[in-house]
Amino acid sequence: MENYMKLEVPAKSINESFVRAVVAAFSVQLDLSVEDLADIKTAVSEAVTNSIVHGYANMKGIVKVVCKVVDGCIEIEISDFGVGIEDVSMAMQPLFTSKPECERSGMGFTVMQTFMDDLVVKSKPGEGTVITMKKCIGG
Amino acid sequence: MDIKLETIGTTLVVKINGEIDHHTAQVFKSEVDREINLRNIVNLVLDFDGVTFMDSSGIGVVVGRYKEITARGGKVMIIRVKPQVDKILEISGLKTILECSH
Structure with a gap:
């Protein structure tokens, strides 16, 4: 069986650093470069922050993380059960933000896309958002 | 994250140690803004030598201070x-509007 791990935390901003550190620690088994691990940390931080800031709009909720090692790649799935995203392609546009007043840069999805080898965003308004991303050795 | 503030004339030097994310960005923002207003700061120098991690929340706070300054x-x-x-500074385009050095 391939290796995996599951993690669940309340949507509190203090958990952003915890989740990215755990995912990076789990990814170490893949023998990725230091730069790759830093990229994973950043992308995970973006996804978890999105769930907290947008998915739950700083209200109570749960963020779930599942990581799998598949064929020399790490697959990371980050889910929330918050408000969801009405228009995913608009949300993914660089510099687009629904919260400019909160000094959000609108670069979260761009960072995830640039730093990871693959990114899939699935969302339903009222149900939540699932972000799946992948990083491969030498990818 | 912890930050150290030093004012030289109308220039504020902010030394940041640790990780800048959505959680710590709030502290950064409030402490720096308070100093800018209190001491009538005109120029801002951000010393990132101790920054071990930054995500796009950091871009948001830097852009916010850039607008003010x-x-x-x-x-x-x-x-x-x-x-x-x-x-991340490169991707965000911040390097085209700010002076950055290694």
Whole structure:
């Protein structure tokens, strides 16, 4: 069986650093470069922050993380059960933000896309958002 | 994250140690803004030597301070940038509007 791990935390901003550190620690088994691990940390931080800031709009909720090692790649799935995203392609546009007043840069999805080898965003308004991303050795 | 503030004339030097994310960005924002207003700061130098991690929440707070400082006719400079942080500054386009050095 391939290796995996599951993690669940309340949507509190203090958990952003915890989740990215755990995912990076789990990814170490893949023998990725230091730069790759830093990229994973950043992308995970973006996804978890999105769930907290947008998915739950700083209200109570749960963020779930599942990581799998598949064929020399790490697959990371980050889910929330918050408000969801009405228009995913608009949300993914660089510099687009629904919260400019909160000094959000609108670069979260761009960072995830640039730093990871693959990114899939699935969302339903009222149900939540699932972000799946992948990083491969030498990818 | 902890930050150290030093004012030299109308220039504020902010030394940041640790990780800048959505959680810690709030502290950064409130402490720096308070000092800018209290001491009539015109220029801002962000010393990133101790920054071990930054995500796009960091971009948001830097842009916020950039707007405030340029409105005062001043300049923002980021110094001693590490590679991981450099990558995110590059993607965000911040390096085209700010002075950044390694």
